[in-house]
Amino acid sequence: MEGDNTDSAAGEDGVPAPATGSSPALNVLCAICNEFFRANDIVFSTAKCGHVFHKDCLTRWLNRSSTCPQCRSSCTRNRVHRLYLNFAEATEYDDTEPPKMPIEWVAMDLDVHSFPDAHQPPEGAVQCGTNEDGLPTYVARAYFNDDLLPSVYVPEKKAAYGSYACRAYALTDDVEILVLNDCDLKWVPGQHGSFPHDALHTGYSELGEITYMGRGIYEGILRLGKVHPSHKVMYMPHRGAEVNVNTYEVLVVTPRDHAER
Incomplete structure (x- = not known):
């Protein structure tokens, strides 16, 4: 051949x-x-x-x-x-570390046979709120069925948690954590499915609808979750179930070099 x-x-x-x-x-x-x-x-x-x-x-x-x-x-x-595969003769630049992207989704190695500290969030990971047990949570996303789910990463559990079809799921495969390099972030108020035009595209539904990372108060705790515009709520995982609130804040990320233009 x-x-x-x-x-x-x-x-x-x-x-x-x-x-x-x-x-x-x-x-x-x-x-x-x-x-x-x-x-x-x-x-x-x-x-x-x-x-x-x-x-x-x-x-x-x-x-x-x-x-x-x-x-x-x-x-x-x-x-x-x-x-994108590069096939060329080696150059003097091949050993140079490439510049960091302002917004990265870094894959997490959560296999049971991974190195002991593989579950630790990388530098620049976005921490916000806690889970129902008071453990710190990080902005993440994970592939589940045909969705890319905005998810809640809990390092102490070595898993991300996402809500889907009325249930909460612990996710250890195809989990990516948000890492920011030289960016500004803010949380913009929203309600009943609304979101700012510059909200960070975090995931999508099986029908192709964009979903966003949000945060809201549930049972007195600041929680991360999935803003699903057509459903007019923010969903979040809670003790094995999918719960929701209709007022929340949506994550907006702006690279600083863009903000200065």
Whole structure:
């Protein structure tokens, strides 16, 4: 399959391989079309299991299946993202640490076999409020079913907590914590589903509606939760259940270099 052969071939389930160009083949196969990736191919990865495929191959597959083509774990078109791979000669800049982004979602390693301090929030993580037991909580998000849930990360529990369909869930897979570098943040009042135009896009529902990180008072405690505009409330996890309030504050983040312009 390597070399100058540019003919497309039918792969698994009859999905045709993308046309190959003049760029060199890499020693990595797309499991759908069974062709080697080339340096100029558009490559996508599944968010949960991390398997990699040609974009066109994966798109066709997910049009008729909701599983990963390689391992058959749950996967939808909302749970994939593009990979940008650089293939070039090493340069003097390769060992230079890249600049930090103002707003980052940092993946947390919450596996039971992780290093002892892997659950600790990184520098710049946004702490706000507590959970029902008085433990500090951090702004986070997590993939759950077909949603990206604004979630509440509790380091002492080594888990994030999100609310979904009237229940609260402890989440340890696909958890990301918000980290800010040289940013200003504020909490803007909202009610009955309202949110400021510059609110931080934190998650989305299975229908594609943007959801936001909010904070509100529940049983006298300042709590983090999910502002769901069309539902006109802020949801939060509480002792295994999903509870809500209709007045709250919404998180707004502004990188300082933007604020100075």
